[in-house]
Amino acid sequence: MTALLEVRDVSVVFDGFRALDGVNFTVDHGELRFLIGPNGAGKTTLIDIITGLTKPTTGTVSFDGSVINGKREHQRVRLGIGRTFQTSVVFEELTVLENLDLAASFRRPLVSLLARRKGVTEKVAQALETTQLTDLAGRKAGVLSHGQRQWLEIGMLIAQGPRLLLLDEPVAGMSADERARTGELLTEIAKDHTVIVIEHDMDFLRRYASTVTVLHEGKLLIEGSVDEVRADPRVQEVYLGR
Numbered sequence: 358m359t360a361l362l363e364v365r366d367v368s369v370v371f372d373g374f375r376a377l378d379g380v381n382f383t384v385d386h387g388e389l390r391f392l393i394g395p396n397g398a399g400k401t402t403l404i405d406i407i408t409g410l411t412k413p414t415t416g417t418v419s420f421d422g423s424v425i426n427g428k429r430e431h432q433r434v435r436l437g438i439g440r441t442f443q444t445s446v447v448f449e450e451l452t453v454l455e456n457l458d459l460a461a462s463f464r465r466p467l468v469s470l471l472a473r474r475k476g477v478t479e480k481v482a483q484a485l486e487t488t489q490l491t492d493l494a495g496r497k498a499g500v501l502s503h504g505q506r507q508w509l510e511i512g513m514l515i516a517q518g519p520r521l522l523l524l525d526e527p528v529a530g531m532s533a534d535e536r537a538r539t540g541e542l543l544t545e546i547a548k549d550h551t552v553i554v555i556e557h558d559m560d561f562l563r564r565y566a567s568t569v570t571v572l573h574e575g576k577l578l579i580e581g582s583v584d585e586v587r588a589d590p591r592v593q594e595v596y597l598g599r
């Protein structure tokens with residue numbers, strides 16, 4: 358079967374600086390893949406070329422077997438590529454349910470929204486259930502705890518019905534309990550989605566990651582299980598030995 362995502366020989370050059378240098382990165386359907394690397398390694402740039410925020414200088418990005426280099430960001434959202442950002446995108450004055458409803462509508466042109474109202478509602482219901490936010494559906498987003506807000510953002514992404522979710526440091530700033538719940542949430546989401554997560558927390562990786570991709574100075578350094586990656590001397594030198 359074709360991989361869901363295939364980044365082939367991609368380089369990104371900003372004003373002569375090579376942020377990505379000949380990266381090959383393949384993610385199969387249903388994977389929960391973790392992406393790590395020191396600051397400036399190129400992780401965000403890799404996510405940006407997948408979502409279409411940045412264009413590769415050379416190389417191709419394929420999604421579900423088709424090259425998507427020419428597709429703009431909103432077209433990629435329609436294809437099923439969704440991301441969260443490090444900065445929050447929730448509307449504080451709206452309730453959890455209203456935020457989810459709004460996110461679900463982003464993907465569709467307004468005219469089809471009413472006609473497909475039932476479909477949207479099902480997506481929202483699924484997002485509420487998966488993130489276990491049903492009890493908080495009527496609460497204003499502005500009063501949520503940090504963890505609950507992060508789950509709402511993941512829920513908003515699910516409500517858009519993506520096939521591939523890209524999450525940027527979803528457990529940053531969370532308590533141990535919140536981290537554990539997020540790990541379980543990611544595992545649950547990966548049952549019927551493909552997920553790529555930028556994350557640094559090694560304890561978290563050890564518990565929830567099957568495959569880890571390590572970037573360093575714009576290059577893919579190694580890919581493997583958490584144990585394989587941790588045992589690699591290059592990784593210890595550039596990343597873990599800080």
Ligand code: ADP
Nearest residue numbers: 371374376394395396397398399400401402403
């Ligand atoms: P990471 O997410 O791993 O910390 P980034 O992908 O954000 O790394 O950045 C990789 C390198 O590319 C960094 O040195 C950063 O300064 C540089 N970079 C990222 N975006 C731009 C840009 N728009 N213009 C110039 N340099 C950039």
